[in-house]
Structures are given as C-alpha cells and as structure tokens.
Amino acid sequence: MSDYTFHEVAIADRIATVTMNRPPVNAQTRETREEMIAIFDALSDDPDVSVVILCSATKAFSAGADIKERTGIAATKGDYVRHNRLAREFFYAVADCEKPVIAAINGPAIGAGFALMLACDIMLASEDAWFQMPEVNVGLAGGAAFIMEHFSKSRCRTMYFTARRYPASELYRLGVIETVTPNDALMETAMSYAREIAAKSPMALQAAKRAFGTVAEMPVRDAYRFEQSLTVGLSRTEDAKEAQRAFVEKRPPVFKRR
The missing domain is CATH 1.10.12 (Lyase 2-enoyl-coa Hydratase; Chain  A, domain 2)
Known part of the structure; x- marks a missing residue:
C-alpha cells in the first residue's frame, strides 16, 4: 500500500497489520485520523486482505486526542463541527471495516484511544495495558456510547466520573477483552488469531x-x-x-x- 506519515501498513498472507506510529504516545490529531480513515477504507476494498491487526509502535496503544490541538479548534466558524465529524468517522472507519479488526493493545488506551480499541472486533492486551476514560479531567465529555456497549451502568459511570485507570486483568475478568498476554507474546498471539481468521472464506x-x-x-x-x-x-x-x-x-x- 501507499506510504503513510503516521502509520505503517504491511500485508502478508491475507493479514494486514496497521501500526500506529506517532511518538511518543499516538496522540490523535486531524491528520492521524484522516490517514487512518484512508487506510481502513482501502483495506475494506482490498481483495487480498481478510483480517486486520491494529497495533502500536510506541509505548502506548493511544493516549487519545491531542489536547494541544484542541486549544486551536473553533478559530473559524464550523471548525468544531468539522472536527467532530472527523472524530466520528475515524472510529467508524474501523468499526465498519468490512474485514474483522483485531486490536493488539500493548500499553495505555486512554480516552479516544480507549474508544478506538472498543471499535475493533477482537481485543487482545498485554500485561502492561491499562484503560482510562479521563474526559472530565480536561473539561470534556465524549465516548460514553462506546463504553456503555461493553460495561454495566455502574461501571460506566464510575469509569467516566472518576477517570480511574483499569488494568487489562480487570477487563479480561469482565469479558471485555479476549485475552491478556505477556508483553513479548502480544503480537504473536494477535497473529495466531489472524491466521485462523484468514484461513476462512x-x-x-x-x-x-x-x-x-x-x-x-x-x-x-x-x-x-x-x-x-x-x-x-x-x-x-x-x-x-x-x-x-x-x-x-x-x-x-x-x-x-x-
């Protein structure tokens, strides 16, 4: 596939691996979101791809929205409207991808990074992974719909109102993620699932x-x-x-x- 600025894409044996690579923590900007939308739209259309692995080259899966970028939003009329539309389509480009998407979560998945993980079909996490929805800490609100699909009423509200961190072991206990692996086994575990899926019709x-x-x-x-x-x-x-x-x-x- 084409070269990208913030992502690396590799395709082999009907498995596409999309690696987020915006150091230090894959904070999401308009540019990274636009690029991921283009990637997943292309993978949906690619007859040589049966399954996608979404992973990270940095120490975090994704720390969520880049707060520095938000300070400049709404400088012109319609800017926030366009920003919100792009954010919605970013998540749904992954959720609506025509191929199953496996998230391999190697570290923190925070806010919009947590929502991105929840937009995937199968979620695997390393022992270093943890999850947080800290929107209220920065005076915002968003992402409740994603966590409500996976957690109880009380847990959703606790998670959101307190912005507490939850370890991978807790999400595994609740049945939200498929498995927790040692850190160095995460990608091979993801590939094992992907190979099983790629062998299907x-x-x-x-x-x-x-x-x-x-x-x-x-x-x-x-x-x-x-x-x-x-x-x-x-x-x-x-x-x-x-x-x-x-x-x-x-x-x-x-x-x-x-």
Missing part, C-alpha cells in the same frame, strides 16, 4: 462482519431473518460449496472469492 467473513454490524439494534426475530438472508446468498457461491467439500474431504479449502 473471505466472503463468509465479510457477511458475518456485516451481520454483527447490522443486527445489534434489531429485534431477535428480524435479526435472525437478516442473517438467514445472508446465509442463503452465501450458499449459492462457489466458495461455500468448496468449504463444504473441504470439510467432508478433511482438507484445507481453496477459496476463489466467487
């Missing part, structure tokens, strides 16, 4: 990702009907027939994306 993976994103707010009956419609469409594809033949023949499938 690309068309089935995209349909499943679409289903998760669509049925969340639907009544169960309607949601299942929607999923059945996806299954009917998939059943008519060559890849579905190949997956079933391979299962019966006890061999790896060979997918052709049709």
Whole structure:
C-alpha cells in the first residue's frame, strides 16, 4: 500500500497489520485520523486482505486526542463541527471495516484511544495495558456510547466520573477483552488469531462482519431473518460449496472469492 506519515501498513498472507506510529504516545490529531480513515477504507476494498491487526509502535496503544490541538479548534466558524465529524468517522472507519479488526493493545488506551480499541472486533492486551476514560479531567465529555456497549451502568459511570485507570486483568475478568498476554507474546498471539481468521472464506467473513454490524439494534426475530438472508446468498457461491467439500474431504479449502 501507499506510504503513510503516521502509520505503517504491511500485508502478508491475507493479514494486514496497521501500526500506529506517532511518538511518543499516538496522540490523535486531524491528520492521524484522516490517514487512518484512508487506510481502513482501502483495506475494506482490498481483495487480498481478510483480517486486520491494529497495533502500536510506541509505548502506548493511544493516549487519545491531542489536547494541544484542541486549544486551536473553533478559530473559524464550523471548525468544531468539522472536527467532530472527523472524530466520528475515524472510529467508524474501523468499526465498519468490512474485514474483522483485531486490536493488539500493548500499553495505555486512554480516552479516544480507549474508544478506538472498543471499535475493533477482537481485543487482545498485554500485561502492561491499562484503560482510562479521563474526559472530565480536561473539561470534556465524549465516548460514553462506546463504553456503555461493553460495561454495566455502574461501571460506566464510575469509569467516566472518576477517570480511574483499569488494568487489562480487570477487563479480561469482565469479558471485555479476549485475552491478556505477556508483553513479548502480544503480537504473536494477535497473529495466531489472524491466521485462523484468514484461513476462512473471505466472503463468509465479510457477511458475518456485516451481520454483527447490522443486527445489534434489531429485534431477535428480524435479526435472525437478516442473517438467514445472508446465509442463503452465501450458499449459492462457489466458495461455500468448496468449504463444504473441504470439510467432508478433511482438507484445507481453496477459496476463489466467487
């Protein structure tokens, strides 16, 4: 893929690795967000990618929004409106990516960095990772919708109103993250999950990702009907027939994306 200023992108064996690299702590600016949107839009469209790993080259996963940048917002009319629109699309470029996204959290995920992690499909963390929603500490409010999807009423409000830090072990206990690994095992663990996913039918993976994103707010009956419609469409594809033949023949499938 193209060269980027704040991210490194590598693709191999149907796995894309997107590495955030804005030292010292991957603080988010307009430029970093615009760049990540472009990256995830491209990966959604890339037929050679089945799964994405989002990780960090710095000591933090992401420390959230760059507060220094915020002091200059609203210098002109409409500036804050544009800023907020970009922030929304930044998170949803990841959440709506047509490929499953694995977050490999190596250190602090704070504020908008925490929300970015929660926008991913599968979350893995190292023992050094910790999480915080400190918006009230800087006189702001945002991100409650992301944490409300994953935590209880009391925990959400405690997390938000106190800005307490929570270790990876606590999020694992609550079932929010998939696993906690030793620091030096994080990326290999993420690759292990990614390799498992990349071996599946690309068309089935995209349909499943679409289903998760669509049925969340639907009544169960309607949601299942929607999923059945996806299954009917998939059943008519060559890849579905190949997956079933391979299962019966006890061999790896060979997918052709049709």
